[in-house]
Amino acid sequence: MARPNEGTPLLEVRNLEVRYEPKASRSLTAVQDVNFTIAPGEFVGLIGESGSGKTTLATALLRLLEKPGRISNGTIMFDGTDITHLDQDELRAIRWRDLSTVFQSSMNSLNPVVRIEPQFRDAIEQHSDLRGEDVSARVRELFDMVFIDHRFITAFPHELSGGMKQRVNLALALALDPKLVLLDEPTTGLDVVVQHSILQNVRKLQEEKGFAVLFISHDIGTVLDLSDRILVMYSGRIVEDQTAAELLREPLHPYTKGLLGSYGDPRAETVRITYIPGRPPDLSLVSEGCSFAPRCPEKIDRCLTEYPELLPIESGEVACHVAALHRLVGADGIELPERNRRFVGPEFVKTADESAHARERDIVLTVDNVTKVFEKRRGLKVDRTVAVADTSFVLRKGAVTALVGQSGSGKSTLARMITGIDSPTEGRIVFHGPDGDQEVASFRGRALRSYRSHVQMVFQDPYSALNPTKRLGQILERPLVNYHGLKGDARRKRVEELLETVALTPADRFINRYAYELSGGQRQRVVIARALAVLPEVIVADEPISSLDVSIRAEILELLNDLVQDHDVGILYITHDLLSARMLADEVIVLNEGRVVEQGPVLQVIRDPQDPYTRTLLDAVPNPF
Amino acid sequence: MRYFLRKLGFFLGTLWAVVTLNFMIPRLQPGDPAELMVRRLQGKDSQLDTAQVEAMRSMLGAPDGSLWTQYWAYLADLLRGDFGVSYTYYPFSVAEVIGQAIWWTVGLVVVTQIISFVVGIVLGAYAAWRRNSKLDTTITLGSTFLGTLQPFWIALVLLYVFGYTLGWFPTSGGYSASTPGLNMFFIEEVLSHSTLPAVALLIVTPIGWILGMRNTMIMNLGEDYIRLAKAKGLPDRTVALRYAARNALLPSVTGFALALGSVLGGTILVETVFDYPGLGRLMGEAVSNKDYPLLQTLMLLTTTGVLIANLIADLLYGVLDPRARRAEG
Numbered sequence: 045m046a047r048p049n050e051g052t053p054l055l056e057v058r059n060l061e062v063r064y065e066p067k068a069s070r071s072l073t074a075v076q077d078v079n080f081t082i083a084p085g086e087f088v089g090l091i092g093e094s095g096s097g098k099t100t101l102a103t104a105l106l107r108l109l110e111k112p113g114r115i116s117n118g119t120i121m122f123d124g125t126d127i128t129h130l131d132q133d134e135l136r137a138i139r140w141r142d143l144s145t146v147f148q149s150s151m152n153s154l155n156p157v158v159r160i161e162p163q164f165r166d167a168i169e170q171h172s173d174l175r176g177e178d179v180s181a182r183v184r185e186l187f188d189m190v191f192i193d194h195r196f197i198t199a200f201p202h203e204l205s206g207g208m209k210q211r212v213n214l215a216l217a218l219a220l221d222p223k224l225v226l227l228d229e230p231t232t233g234l235d236v237v238v239q240h241s242i243l244q245n246v247r248k249l250q251e252e253k254g255f256a257v258l259f260i261s262h263d264i265g266t267v268l269d270l271s272d273r274i275l276v277m278y279s280g281r282i283v284e285d286q287t288a289a290e291l292l293r294e295p296l297h298p299y300t301k302g303l304l305g306s307y308g309d310p311r312a313e314t315v316r317i318t319y320i321p322g323r324p325p326d327l328s329l330v331s332e333g334c335s336f337a338p339r340c341p342e343k344i345d346r347c348l349t350e351y352p353e354l355l356p357i358e359s360g361e362v363a364c365h366v367a368a369l370h371r372l373v374g375a376d377g378i379e380l381p382e383r384n385r386r387f388v389g390p391e392f393v394k395t396a397d398e399s400a401h402a403r404e405r406d407i408v409l410t411v412d413n414v415t416k417v418f419e420k421r422r423g424l425k426v427d428r429t430v431a432v433a434d435t436s437f438v439l440r441k442g443a444v445t446a447l448v449g450q451s452g453s454g455k456s457t458l459a460r461m462i463t464g465i466d467s468p469t470e471g472r473i474v475f476h477g478p479d480g481d482q483e484v485a486s487f488r489g490r491a492l493r494s495y496r497s498h499v500q501m502v503f504q505d506p507y508s509a510l511n512p513t514k515r516l517g518q519i520l521e522r523p524l525v526n527y528h529g530l531k532g533d534a535r536r537k538r539v540e541e542l543l544e545t546v547a548l549t550p551a552d553r554f555i556n557r558y559a560y561e562l563s564g565g566q567r568q569r570v571v572i573a574r575a576l577a578v579l580p581e582v583i584v585a586d587e588p589i590s591s592l593d594v595s596i597r598a599e600i601l602e603l604l605n606d607l608v609q610d611h612d613v614g615i616l617y618i619t620h621d622l623l624s625a626r627m628l629a630d631e632v633i634v635l636n637e638g639r640v641v642e643q644g645p646v647l648q649v650i651r652d653p654q655d656p657y658t659r660t661l662l663d664a665v666p667n668p669f
Numbered sequence: 670m671r672y673f674l675r676k677l678g679f680f681l682g683t684l685w686a687v688v689t690l691n692f693m694i695p696r697l698q699p700g701d702p703a704e705l706m707v708r709r710l711q712g713k714d715s716q717l718d719t720a721q722v723e724a725m726r727s728m729l730g731a732p733d734g735s736l737w738t739q740y741w742a743y744l745a746d747l748l749r750g751d752f753g754v755s756y757t758y759y760p761f762s763v764a765e766v767i768g769q770a771i772w773w774t775v776g777l778v779v780v781t782q783i784i785s786f787v788v789g790i791v792l793g794a795y796a797a798w799r800r801n802s803k804l805d806t807t808i809t810l811g812s813t814f815l816g817t818l819q820p821f822w823i824a825l826v827l828l829y830v831f832g833y834t835l836g837w838f839p840t841s842g843g844y845s846a847s848t849p850g851l852n853m854f855f856i857e858e859v860l861s862h863s864t865l866p867a868v869a870l871l872i873v874t875p876i877g878w879i880l881g882m883r884n885t886m887i888m889n890l891g892e893d894y895i896r897l898a899k900a901k902g903l904p905d906r907t908v909a910l911r912y913a914a915r916n917a918l919l920p921s922v923t924g925f926a927l928a929l930g931s932v933l934g935g936t937i938l939v940e941t942v943f944d945y946p947g948l949g950r951l952m953g954e955a956v957s958n959k960d961y962p963l964l965q966t967l968m969l970l971t972t973t974g975v976l977i978a979n980l981i982a983d984l985l986y987g988v989l990d991p992r993a994r995r996a997e998g
């Protein structure tokens with residue numbers, strides 16, 4: 045494996061600092077004192093949570109920063125040239141030929157009004173001697189590398205699916221055999237199975253062609269799977285720089301430990317995952333000491349006053365006082381926390397026998413041979429799409445059923461039928477509520493409203509689910525007024541109770557805040573509190589954690605789990621992620637193209653998947669362990 | 670292909686409806702439509718002007734025969750370009766009167782529109798590409814200022830300064846002493862007569878294109894495909910033209926087709942101020958003289974112009990933006 049001190053590095057970043065100085069708001073330092081190198085042919089991962097400055101760093105490396113952002117300090121050496129202050133004309137010589145990129149969420153990276161081939165051609169002709177048919181031949185070759193049919197070469201970008209676009213972007217990045225490719229979350233937002241296959245493709249091509257990669261992701265599992273070496277970024281700084289193997293064996297920075305702790309082996313009898321409480325600091329405020337200190341379980345006094353330098357420790361570099369004291373200088377009379385490989389913060393534990401009990405509880409909802417067919421009229425023809433075919437399962441009180449499947453497999457259609465938004469084409473969904481057994485499809489008007497107070501929905505995106513103009517108190521009061529007619533003090537008390545249930549404490553500190561003032565995890569808590577307001581029997585949670593940072597996902601899982609234990613709620617947990625399904629659910633149903641392909645106790649399905657599709661899904665879960 | 674056929678079908682349908690309405694409306698009342706119409710135009714008590722009734726009748730066609738035969742006769746007349754006789758310019762037919770005026774307007778307005786569009790797009794794109802530069806500020810502030818002025822007022826100022834005070838350009842008409850035809854003298858006169866109205870239009874019309882193009886282009890410059898084009902190391906020209914301007918142009922091109930369509934309605938104010946013999950002035954005359962056949966034909970022409978412009982805009986959009994074709998086709 046290539047190490048930074050072997051030979052000359054391809055990329056060498058020294059003391060890099062990037063500031064955003066917008067006119068309308070406070071300036072902030074998004075990248076601070078960043079030092080690292082990438083050797084030729086090395087695959088380096090860069091990981092950090094949302095807002096930690098990964099994209100800013102990548103944009104600075106590409107010299108594409110635009111106002112109000114600028115490189116305010118430091119140097120970037122690329123392939124022996126200092127590119128920090130080269131002007132655009134001088135940069136043109138290395139662009140794409142030596143240094144190319146795939147952008148984050150690059151669904152929109154291709155010019156929408158131009159066919160794909162000319163978008164390859166302009167770059168290729170700009171930087172090489174290929175012309176005419178030779179360029180076309182090269183494009184065909186590139187399409188082969190990413191397994192895309194040649195007929196799409198002349199397509200327009202909108203004619204491609206998300207995954208195909210991403211493959212095309214990858215092919216475009218490789219068009220001129222660059223020396224370094226920056227991949228900024230190239231697959232975020234794509235289906236897990238698609239993600240997995242694209243990333244495997246990247247890794248294979250990288251090994252064959254020998255280009256170096258800086259691979260940015262917020263998902264440590266994927267990064268560990270692919271990278272030779274990993275940079276961990278926190279609030280604009282690199283806090284740990286280690287080979288992947290070392291990082292996995294012995295993470296040194298508590299933040300790294302926290303990220304690793306958010307993974308567990310879903311096959312184990314007892315799975316523990318940790319989460320990092322709190323949220324990252326506001327970068328526009330100058331902080332003293334270690335920026336991770338407010339969330340760090342290992343902090344000592346010194347952490348609050350002195351920023352820890354990035355020091356070589358063992359095979360890598362780490363910026364942490366405690367790690368340095370443990371491994372370099374010795375405690376020297378300072379009282380230190382124990383040396384620990386794990387994150388010694390809050391954790392969420394799931395054992396196998398909990399589930400065994402849950403599977404004997406009373407049934408609240410039965411889905412009985414349900415089929416849903418969508419018909420779309422196109423001229424005289426009618427397109428029939430079978431979204432869900434002949435599906436049966438039950439939801440139990442105080443138990444969680446996970447519905448797993450890739451996008452388009454019919455998960456959300458089932459959720460919509462269960463909440464009464466849609467009705468099945470065939471089969472029945474029966475609610476075993478306080479008024480006896482009732483068929484969901486038969487509810488109208490008042491009956492439907494009262495049913496909705498028994499069955500609540502939590503959506504994927506906590507950012508759009510909350511009205512930005514309302515205070516949290518008002519958001520939570522709405523359902524209380526609508527469904528229970530609560531007034532005055534009683535209502536206020538209930539709102540406080542709800543906030544406390546979802547651990548937004550003390551409640552009076554949150555009641556008057558707006559949703560945009562909260563972190564993603566806190567917002568999702570509010571969404572859950574709102575669902576709980578009506579005392580539902582069933583909660584349908586559609587990918588409730590997939591838009592959250594890994595470091596806080598476990599926190600929401602734990603909250604949902606507590607609801608199941610303490611309030612006897614039944615949850616239908618929709619996800620494409622088998623690890624979180626294992627953590628939360630007692631039973632799992634695997635859907636593929638609208639059909640149930642496998643169904644049973646979670647641990648059994650995960651340990652011994654019968655269906656090939658379940659195995660594909662399991663393989664797609666990054667598993668660094 | 671389906672997209673284009675659908676748009677064409679829609680166009681033909683609307684055109685038919687417009688033409689038919691034009692036929693139906695005067696015939697909805699009982700009695701001799703020609704006489705009724707003239708009465709309405711002149712007021713109840715006045716003497717019925719037989720010449721006017723005649724003109725009206727010849728425009729409406731003989732009121733005998735079933736509605737069907739009338740309708741077919743009307744359609745046949747339309748196809749032959751027979752719109753009846755103008756009251757104001759009696760005994761000239763409406764077709765002749767319009768046929769004269771249309772070239773003046775087309776010449777003046779279409780040419781200034783095209784120049785305005787090109788100038789506007791280029792300035793707007795340039796301002797956006799070099800945004801916040803001195804040039805951008807000058808362009809943007811300048812056009813915003815000019816945009817607050819009334820075109821009518823600008824025309825008057827031009828007329829006063831360059832026409833009456835300095836006497837550089839003739840103050841009214843399309844030509845004066847020459848014989849129309851392809852001779853140097855006539856062409857020179859046409860050019861000098863149309864300079865002031867053209868300048869008046871050229872001051873006002875590009876503003877919309879400049880500001881519109883600048884805004885869309887600035888928005889587009891933030892898109893990922895622009896950043897990627899820069900990362901590809903393409904020359905600035907290519908990024909600005911093929912990536913940014915090409916996309917930012919889309920809304921303007923449709924706007925342009927529509928603007929050309931309403932040209933036939935004429936630039937009434939400017940033409941009236943300069944007493945320019947185009948469709949705009951004609952429209953003004955038709956209104957004030959209650960020249961019903963002329964007015965109705967001008968309306969039909971304007972509506973048709975707008976419809977054709979719409980069709981062209983749609984077709985162009987389909988050619989320029991591949992996404993539009995799929996979304997509807």
Ligand SMILES: Nc1ncnc2c1ncn2[C@@H]1O[C@H](COP(=O)(O)OP(=O)(O)OP(=O)(O)O)[C@@H](O)[C@H]1O
Pocket residue numbers: 064065066072074092093094095096097098099100101111112113148262327
């Ligand atoms: N154009 C900008 N103007 C001002 N601040 C910005 C701008 N772009 C980013 N920032 C700020 O810089 C910081 C780092 O953002 P950046 O996009 O680099 O994070 P990231 O690690 O890529 O996050 P994600 O995982 O969400 O993509 C954030 O605090 C962000 O709000």
Ligand code: SF4
Pocket residue numbers: 297298299334335336337338340341342343344347352363364365366367
């Ligand atoms: S320096 Fe202190 S606060 Fe920062 S990570 Fe290390 S132990 Fe935690």
Ligand SMILES: [Mg+2]
Pocket residue numbers: 098099100148228
């Ligand atoms: Mg980013």
